Amino acid sequence: MCGLIGWVDTQRNLSTEKHIMEKMTNTLSKRGPDSSGVYSSLHVLLGHRRLTVVDPEGGGQPMIKVIGDNTFVIIYNGELYNTSEIRGKLKDRGYTFKSYSDTEVLLTAYIEWGEECVKHFNGIFAFGIWDENHQKLFTARDPLGVKPLFYTQKGSSFIFGSELKALLAHPDVNPIIDSEGILEIFGLGPGRTPGNGVFKGINEVPPGHCLSFVEGKMRIREYWKLESKIHTDDLDTTVEKVRALFVDAVERQLVSDVPVCTFLSGGLDSSAISAVAANYFRNKGLGDLNTYSIDYQGNDKYFKADSFQPDADARYIDIMSKHIQSNHHDIVLNNAELAAALKQAVKASDLPGMADIDSSLYLFCREVRKDATVAVSGECADEIFGGYPWFREPELINSDTFPWSRAVKERKSILSMNYSNLPLEDYVNSRYMETLSDVPRLEGEGAEEHRMREIFYLNMKWFMVTLLNRKDRMSMGNSLEVRVPFADYRIVEYAFNIPWSYKYCDNIEKGLLRRALKGILPDEVLYRRKSPYPKTHNPAYLRIVQNWMRIILSDPTSPILQLINEQAVSEIVETGGVSFGKPWFGQLMKGPQLIAYLIQIDTWMREYNVEVR
Incomplete structure (x- = not known):
C-alpha cells in the first residue's frame, strides 16, 4: 500500500x-x-x-x-x-x-x-x-x-x-x-x-x-452500488458458491513479493482465512504460514464472559495454529502502553477513533510489521453474513436508529451549554433515514425480509466502513498493508441477496458461512459462538484513563472543555462510565472506552490545533 x-x-x-x-x-x-x-x-x-x-x-x-x-x-x-x-x-x-x-x-x-x-x-x-x-x-x-x-x-x-x-x-x-x-x-x-x-x-x-x-x-x-435481486439458488448451491468465492478471494490476496501473514483470533473468520492461506502456502512450497494474535496483560485473570464475549480466544487460537501448523506469535499488550498509544492512534487516524480498540490494533500492527509487510484479516464477514446481535435480537432489529449506536440522547447530554441546542438527535436521525431511503427495494419482498435487507445495508455503509477505516489507519500507521478478503465485491454482491433464513441456517449466527467452511475448520472452531475483537478487562486500564481524564478536566486550557458538560463528564469518569448507561458505540465501547474516546477528542484538538467556529 x-x-x-x-x-x-x-x-x-x-x-x-x-x-x-x-x-x-x-x-x-x-x-x-x-x-x-x-x-x-x-x-x-x-x-x-x-x-x-x-x-x-x-x-x-x-x-x-x-x-x-x-x-x-x-x-x-x-x-x-x-x-x-x-x-x-x-x-x-x-x-x-x-x-x-x-x-x-x-x-x-x-x-x-x-x-x-x-x-x-x-x-x-x-x-x-x-x-x-x-x-x-x-x-x-x-x-x-x-x-x-x-x-x-x-x-x-x-x-x-x-x-x-x-x-x-x-x-x-x-x-x-x-x-x-x-x-x-x-x-x-x-x-x-x-x-x-x-x-x-x-x-x-x-x-x-x-x-x-x-x-x-x-x-x-x-459507479458501484448494491442491487436487490431474487435469490434463485437453493441452500446447498448457495453454500457451494459462498465457499468457492471465499477461497478464491483469499488466494487472490496472497500474491506478494514480500512476506505475508494472517491475523488469527480463533474466531470463524480469521481462522477460515488462515486455514486457506496455510493450505495455499503448502501447495506453493512457501513454507509455514505466520499467524498473529493479540491479548492483554491480566485478561487471563480479569476476563468475564457475557453475551457479547462468551469466551476468551486463547484456547481456539491454539487449536487453529496446531490444525494448520502455522508459526504462531502471541502479542500481549500492557495497559499503560495501551493507554499511551491513544495519542498515536489519533495521529494515525487524524480523528478521534475507537479508543483503545484503535490503540491496541496500532500496537499490534507495530509488532507484526517487524516480521511481515502484508497481513490478511477477517473484517467484513459479520456485516455481510450477519454476525452481530443486531441481526438477531428483535429490539435491536426494530431500533429507530443505528442499532450499534442507540445512546443518542445520552450523547447529547454531555455537550456543553454552548452547544446543547445543536440538533444532534435530528442530525443522527436524518443520516439514518437518508441511508434507509437508499436501500434498493425488491418488488414483492415482505416487511420482515426488507427490514433485514435494511439492517445489512446500514452495516455495510456505516459500521463496516468504520472498521475498515480503523484497520487502514492503524496498519498503515505502521507501514503494514492489511488485506480483507471478505470485502471482495463479488462476495458482497452475492451475499446481499441471500435470504436471512439461509444466512441464519442451523439457528446460529453466520450459519450459512459455517456450512460453507465445513471441512476447512475443525468443529470446535467452526461452531464457536461469535466473540468480538478482544479488549482489555484489566481494571488498571480503567484507572489510567480515569486519571488522565481528571487531568484534562482540571486543566482550564483543555480544548475539549468548550464542547462538553464538565459535570456530566466528571460523573462518567468517577463512575467508570456506568452513569452513561449504554455503550457509546458497538459492543466494545463501554465505560473505559467512552472515557478514552473523550481523551482522544481532547488529544485530537490539541495535536491538530483544531479551531471551533
Missing part, C-alpha cells in the same frame, strides 16, 4: 509550488516508507509515498505513460487482485507493458476504457490519474471503501489525498470544525457520514464512487 496526494489548479502555475507538495507528501511517510516521488507540471502536482509489495523495480510512482502525443500520470494506493486478467485483455488490444506491477495495468486500463475502467477492477484502491492533454483529473475509490481518499476545494484549487494530515499540510487548508463537525464527533463518532471529512470544507470520496475535475468543475458519481 501507499500514500498519495495531489493538487490541481488550471488557473495557476503550480510548478513553482513543488516545495509545498514535498511537504504534503512527506506527511504520508508511514504509508510509504520505501520511496517517494513528485510529478510536476504547469497546473498539477502529484506526490506519492510507496510501500513496496509487488514489482520493486517497475512499480515506482508517480508513474507516467505516454500514448501518442498524450501523457498520463497516476498516483495509486491499493492492490488489484485480477491484474493478470486485465493485463491479458489489454495486451489483446495492442498495449505493451514495461513492468508487471498492477499500477501500470490500472493506468493502462484508464487509457483504454476511460472512467469505465473501474468496472473492470477487483481490488482495494484509491487513485488519481492526470490526463495532460485534456487537463483532466480522474479519481476513484474501491467499492467497499477499504482505501481512503479525501479532497477539498480552495478557490480554483482541487486538493486530494490518502489522509487528512496531507491536506492539512497545505497552507490554504485549516483545521476548523463547525457545528456539523461537532455533530459528527458527538452524534455519530467514531463513525462518520459517508463522504464527510469532519473538518470544515473537507470531504471524502464515498466508497464505490469516482470523481473527475476538469476546467475547474468537479463531478462525482456512484
Whole structure:
C-alpha cells in the first residue's frame, strides 16, 4: 500500500509550488516508507509515498505513460487482485507493458476504457490519474471503501489525498470544525457520514464512487452500488458458491513479493482465512504460514464472559495454529502502553477513533510489521453474513436508529451549554433515514425480509466502513498493508441477496458461512459462538484513563472543555462510565472506552490545533 496526494489548479502555475507538495507528501511517510516521488507540471502536482509489495523495480510512482502525443500520470494506493486478467485483455488490444506491477495495468486500463475502467477492477484502491492533454483529473475509490481518499476545494484549487494530515499540510487548508463537525464527533463518532471529512470544507470520496475535475468543475458519481435481486439458488448451491468465492478471494490476496501473514483470533473468520492461506502456502512450497494474535496483560485473570464475549480466544487460537501448523506469535499488550498509544492512534487516524480498540490494533500492527509487510484479516464477514446481535435480537432489529449506536440522547447530554441546542438527535436521525431511503427495494419482498435487507445495508455503509477505516489507519500507521478478503465485491454482491433464513441456517449466527467452511475448520472452531475483537478487562486500564481524564478536566486550557458538560463528564469518569448507561458505540465501547474516546477528542484538538467556529 501507499500514500498519495495531489493538487490541481488550471488557473495557476503550480510548478513553482513543488516545495509545498514535498511537504504534503512527506506527511504520508508511514504509508510509504520505501520511496517517494513528485510529478510536476504547469497546473498539477502529484506526490506519492510507496510501500513496496509487488514489482520493486517497475512499480515506482508517480508513474507516467505516454500514448501518442498524450501523457498520463497516476498516483495509486491499493492492490488489484485480477491484474493478470486485465493485463491479458489489454495486451489483446495492442498495449505493451514495461513492468508487471498492477499500477501500470490500472493506468493502462484508464487509457483504454476511460472512467469505465473501474468496472473492470477487483481490488482495494484509491487513485488519481492526470490526463495532460485534456487537463483532466480522474479519481476513484474501491467499492467497499477499504482505501481512503479525501479532497477539498480552495478557490480554483482541487486538493486530494490518502489522509487528512496531507491536506492539512497545505497552507490554504485549516483545521476548523463547525457545528456539523461537532455533530459528527458527538452524534455519530467514531463513525462518520459517508463522504464527510469532519473538518470544515473537507470531504471524502464515498466508497464505490469516482470523481473527475476538469476546467475547474468537479463531478462525482456512484459507479458501484448494491442491487436487490431474487435469490434463485437453493441452500446447498448457495453454500457451494459462498465457499468457492471465499477461497478464491483469499488466494487472490496472497500474491506478494514480500512476506505475508494472517491475523488469527480463533474466531470463524480469521481462522477460515488462515486455514486457506496455510493450505495455499503448502501447495506453493512457501513454507509455514505466520499467524498473529493479540491479548492483554491480566485478561487471563480479569476476563468475564457475557453475551457479547462468551469466551476468551486463547484456547481456539491454539487449536487453529496446531490444525494448520502455522508459526504462531502471541502479542500481549500492557495497559499503560495501551493507554499511551491513544495519542498515536489519533495521529494515525487524524480523528478521534475507537479508543483503545484503535490503540491496541496500532500496537499490534507495530509488532507484526517487524516480521511481515502484508497481513490478511477477517473484517467484513459479520456485516455481510450477519454476525452481530443486531441481526438477531428483535429490539435491536426494530431500533429507530443505528442499532450499534442507540445512546443518542445520552450523547447529547454531555455537550456543553454552548452547544446543547445543536440538533444532534435530528442530525443522527436524518443520516439514518437518508441511508434507509437508499436501500434498493425488491418488488414483492415482505416487511420482515426488507427490514433485514435494511439492517445489512446500514452495516455495510456505516459500521463496516468504520472498521475498515480503523484497520487502514492503524496498519498503515505502521507501514503494514492489511488485506480483507471478505470485502471482495463479488462476495458482497452475492451475499446481499441471500435470504436471512439461509444466512441464519442451523439457528446460529453466520450459519450459512459455517456450512460453507465445513471441512476447512475443525468443529470446535467452526461452531464457536461469535466473540468480538478482544479488549482489555484489566481494571488498571480503567484507572489510567480515569486519571488522565481528571487531568484534562482540571486543566482550564483543555480544548475539549468548550464542547462538553464538565459535570456530566466528571460523573462518567468517577463512575467508570456506568452513569452513561449504554455503550457509546458497538459492543466494545463501554465505560473505559467512552472515557478514552473523550481523551482522544481532547488529544485530537490539541495535536491538530483544531479551531471551533
